[in-house]
Amino acid sequence: MSRSVARSTTLTLLALAGCVAVLACTGNAANSPQAPPPPVVVGQSVRRTVPVSLHGIGNVESVASVDVRSRVAGQILKVHIKDGADVSRGQLLFTIDPAPYEIAAAEAEARLARDKALLKKAESDAVRADTLVKQGFVSREQYEAATAQASSLAATIQADEAAVQDARLSLSYCTIEAPITGRAGSVNLRAGNLVKVNEDPPLVTLLQVRPVNVVFSMPEKYLAAVRGPAASGRLEVRVSGRGETGERRRGALVFIDNAVDKTSGTIRLKAEFGNDDLGLWPGQFVDVELILSEQQDALIVPSNAVQVGQQGSYVFVVSAEGVAEMRAVVVDRTIGNETVIASGLEGGETVITDGQLRVVPGGKVAAGPAS
Numbered sequence: 001m002s003r004s005v006a007r008s009t010t011l012t013l014l015a016l017a018g019c020v021a022v023l024a025c026t027g028n029a030a031n032s033p034q035a036p037p038p039p040v041v042v043g044q045s046v047r048r049t050v051p052v053s054l055h056g057i058g059n060v061e062s063v064a065s066v067d068v069r070s071r072v073a074g075q076i077l078k079v080h081i082k083d084g085a086d087v088s089r090g091q092l093l094f095t096i097d098p099a100p101y102e103i104a105a106a107e108a109e110a111r112l113a114r115d116k117a118l119l120k121k122a123e124s125d126a127v128r129a130d131t132l133v134k135q136g137f138v139s140r141e142q143y144e145a146a147t148a149q150a151s152s153l154a155a156t157i158q159a160d161e162a163a164v165q166d167a168r169l170s171l172s173y174c175t176i177e178a179p180i181t182g183r184a185g186s187v188n189l190r191a192g193n194l195v196k197v198n199e200d201p202p203l204v205t206l207l208q209v210r211p212v213n214v215v216f217s218m219p220e221k222y223l224a225a226v227r228g229p230a231a232s233g234r235l236e237v238r239v240s241g242r243g244e245t246g247e248r249r250r251g252a253l254v255f256i257d258n259a260v261d262k263t264s265g266t267i268r269l270k271a272e273f274g275n276d277d278l279g280l281w282p283g284q285f286v287d288v289e290l291i292l293s294e295q296q297d298a299l300i301v302p303s304n305a306v307q308v309g310q311q312g313s314y315v316f317v318v319s320a321e322g323v324a325e326m327r328a329v330v331v332d333r334t335i336g337n338e339t340v341i342a343s344g345l346e347g348g349e350t351v352i353t354d355g356q357l358r359v360v361p362g363g364k365v366a367a368g369p370a371s
Contacts, residue, residue: 038358042318042367043302047347050298050335051291054226058216058239058288060280062209063272064180067202070195071173072096083186087178087206094203096195098174105167112160119157122150182208207282212275214239214251216288217266226269229292230256237271239286241279249273249280253290298332299341305351306331306339315345316352316359318367324352326361 074096081093129146132138185205189195195203214237218226229235230253238248251273260267269290273280280286305315306329313331316324329344345351350367352359359365 037322037364037366038355039366039368040316040318040324040352040355040359042350042369043305043353045299045301045341045345045347045349045351047297047299049294049296050300050338050340051289052293052295053335054218054222054290054292056216056218056288056290058214058271058286060282060284060286061213061215062182062207062282063211063213064182064208066179066182066206068093068176068179068204068206069198069202070094070096070176071197072101072170073196074100074174074194076189076191076193076195079187079189079191081184081187081204083184085184087182087184089178089181091178092175093178093184094176096174096176098171101167101171101174105164105171108160108164108167112157112164115153115156115160119150119153122146122153126150176203178206180206180208181210182206209278209280209282210275211272212280212282213254214271214273214280214286214288215268216271216290217261217264217268218290220260220265220267223260223267225292226253226267226290227256236291238289238291239271239273239280242285242287244287248289249275295340299345299347300338301341301345301351302353303334303337303339304353307356316356316361317345318350318352318365322364322367324359324361324363324365 076094077097078095079093080095081087081091087093126143126146126149129138129143133140133143183206185207187204188201189203226235235253237251237253239251240246240248251271253269254272255268255270257268271288271290301315306313307315312328314326314328317327318324327344330342332340332342334340352365352367355365
């Protein structure tokens with residue numbers, strides 16, 4: 001066989017081998033199963049009314065705080081409350097030994113009775129001296145001395161009556177009552193201890209917990225936005241404890257400070273809450289939402305649906321055929337776990353909230369609700 005014939009035969013065999021290989025690969029591809037669409041979690045875009053609000057962090061304050069101190073010195077006979085007890089206005093808190101003040105009151109009353117008897121005699125002497133001086137039996141000087149004695153005793157009685165009132169007042173201070181309705185803190189002195197007048201620390205501190213105030217600050221750039229609605233009506237304030245979920249407690253804005261803090265550039269605000277369930281505690285930090293107005297027909301999606309790429313924010317929208325489409329959106333603002341969309345979506349569309357990393361734009365997905 002010549003060299004040219006051998007070469008032609010070799011090329012023909014190589015071509016046949018290549019065709020066999022191509023057919024084999026094509027057959028394998030045709031027989032391989034197609035990859036299933038990736039599973040994703042979806043939600044819905046909806047239209048509804050949402051608040052236009054400002055957010056911040058506030059601190060719960062008691063409307064009234066009273067340090068209970070003794071107005072008299074003495075020994076504590078009895079403590080009528082426990083640490084942390086709820087108390088009502090006028091409720092008995094402490095009893096101070098009244099014995100020394102009962103004695104002092106009795107002495108003052110005895111002095112008053114004695115001086116009243118002396119005054120009665122002095123007035124009789126003055127009347128008698130008046131008769132005798134007219135008859136010439138006593139001198140004018142004796143008459144004047146008798147009337148002066150009566151006047152002096154009348155002034156003494158006024159002092160005695162004041163002393164009796166003071167003694168009775170001191171005696172009344174031996175029973176210490178709650179000046180406000182609230183909750184007691186720790187009781188600092190127990191029965192048997194001696195207490196001084198206005199001693200520190202106080203016997204107990206009472207805090208009013210119904211209602212309470214929430215104090216918070218907002219940047220001064222929002223001052224006009226707050227003052228306008230506040231002037232035209234009541235502004236609602238909603239709060240929740242840090243990390244709490246569920247329904248927020250509702251109150252009303254009651255105070256806007258008269259000056260901006262020069263150091264922080266913020267304005268101090270205060271809201272009042274009924275706190276009937278005692279869900280707010282003095283000193284507690286809370287998340288604050290100040291409602292300025294309401295936005296009608298706002299488009300809302302779950303915040304997890306919004307992704308951020310090099311070209312801005314976008315969401316994956318799932319069509320009725322289960323195909324995922326990447327849609328650019330403009331975000332207005334975020335409210336908790338929801339985001340207000342300014343443009344790019346319509347209400348009632350299905351959006352992917354989880355599993356976006358597995359999605360290929362234009363590819364099918366297996367959509368399922370959030371668990």
